[in-house]
Amino acid sequence: MTAFGHILNVEDARRAARRRLPFGLFEYIDRGTEDEVAIAGNRAGLDAIKLAPSVLIDITQRSPEAEIFGIVQPSPLIIAPTAVAGLVWHDGEIALATAAAQAGIPFCVSTQSITPIERIADESGARLWFQLYVWKSRERTLALIDRAAKAGAEALVLTVDTAVGPVREYNIRNGFGIPLKPSLRAGIDLVLHPRWTLDVMLRAILASGVPTYAHYPDEFRTKLGRTALSTEVDLAPDVTWDDVRLLRRRWKGKLILKGILTVEDARTALDHGVDGIVVSNHGARNLDCAPGPTDVLPAIVAAVGDKIEILADSGVRRGADIARFIALGAKGVMIGRATLYGVAIGGAPGASRVLDLLHQQLSATMGMLGARRLSDIRLA
Numbered sequence: 001m002t003a004f005g006h007i008l009n010v011e012d013a014r015r016a017a018r019r020r021l022p023f024g025l026f027e028y029i030d031r032g033t034e035d036e037v038a039i040a041g042n043r044a045g046l047d048a049i050k051l052a053p054s055v056l057i058d059i060t061q062r063s064p065e066a067e068i069f070g071i072v073q074p075s076p077l078i079i080a081p082t083a084v085a086g087l088v089w090h091d092g093e094i095a096l097a098t099a100a101a102q103a104g105i106p107f108c109v110s111t112q113s114i115t116p117i118e119r120i121a122d123e124s125g126a127r128l129w130f131q132l133y134v135w136k137s138r139e140r141t142l143a144l145i146d147r148a149a150k151a152g153a154e155a156l157v158l159t160v161d162t163a164v165g166p167v168r169e170y171n172i173r174n175g176f177g178i179p180l181k182p183s184l185r186a187g188i189d190l191v192l193h194p195r196w197t198l199d200v201m202l203r204a205i206l207a208s209g210v211p212t213y214a215h216y217p218d219e220f221r222t223k224l225g226r227t228a229l230s231t232e233v234d235l236a237p238d239v240t241w242d243d244v245r246l247l248r249r250r251w252k253g254k255l256i257l258k259g260i261l262t263v264e265d266a267r268t269a270l271d272h273g274v275d276g277i278v279v280s281n282h283g284a285r286n287l288d289c290a291p292g293p294t295d296v297l298p299a300i301v302a303a304v305g306d307k308i309e310i311l312a313d314s315g316v317r318r319g320a321d322i323a324r325f326i327a328l329g330a331k332g333v334m335i336g337r338a339t340l341y342g343v344a345i346g347g348a349p350g351a352s353r354v355l356d357l358l359h360q361q362l363s364a365t366m367g368m369l370g371a372r373r374l375s376d377i378r379l380a
Helices: 008-018 023-030 035-049 092-105 117-124 139-152 169-175 184-192 194-207 241-250 261-270 294-306 319-327 335-369
Strands: 066-068 069-072 078-080 108-109 128-132 155-159 254-260 276-279 309-313 332-335
Touching: 008 184, 008 335, 023 184, 023 335, 035 294, 066 294, 078 092, 078 108, 078 335, 092 108, 092 117, 092 335, 108 117, 128 139, 128 276, 139 241, 139 335, 155 241, 169 184, 184 194, 241 254, 254 261, 254 309, 261 294, 276 294, 294 309, 294 319, 319 332, 319 335, 332 335
Parallel strands: 078 332, 108 128, 128 155, 155 254, 254 276, 276 309, 309 332
Antiparallel strands: 066 069
């Protein structure tokens, strides 16, 4: 048994992460928005999809290998961008990227990463994508993507489904949010989780002070416990298709829009020269009345699937979920919470354990389906 031999699935990792992390931080990464209807909807949508098994097929040489944007990789997975990985584990973004590199899949760095993309690139050796939130200052936004390109990012992932801040009342109740605010409840939370307090927060403070968003301009960078020094790097509420045109002109690599849920938007993305889209409801963290990706993915694939690369995310907990998204027409699948749980319990090895489990489960699912390749997976 390995150090994580007792972790047999993503839910095991989730329970272990819940024990290790401060309650407020755990709920921040684990929960949804408003009444959390969409979280249950994502799960129900995936569970409702049945796959058609073919029998008496030699599946000895089966492989979940996928080709995404012309690059062949061992599985169809991409680690999604998450803003607080550097709070979940010390240098958590580097740990996630290291696990991605070992698995041969890309890691998407968040605009709101605690660790700069340059360090992640140097210390992980991973294939990197870069997720973008557009700032009010378009000039500084363009400078940021230039920086990502210089660091070697292959793709730019523009998040398009966060026009305003989501409603997450549990963050208020738990005393957790960005910027971090001291409170009695938060203090008690830290005392009750001494391993995290010592291994993550104290190490970060001793190494470089209170964590900051590493990609913000130096003159506007503040500790996570303080408000921004300038509105220039506030998230822009006026992002439109004109910004997509601007990014397309500036960005020479692959351009992906994350958060597409309608055929109309998928077609518009194609018209603007976008290389790929992620059919996603942000893991049910933003709009509680949004459809789940499984509800809309087939129609989007039918409309533009032969002209644009289509990825999907939200709610993946097992290899069978990956197979379900593939059967619906996705070329690749992003995972966010699952690998965050893994990194929370053991850094890069913990994240690797989760990736290994998902890979093993996907392979087993393919074997049961009689699918030698991902393209052999079919809906029942």
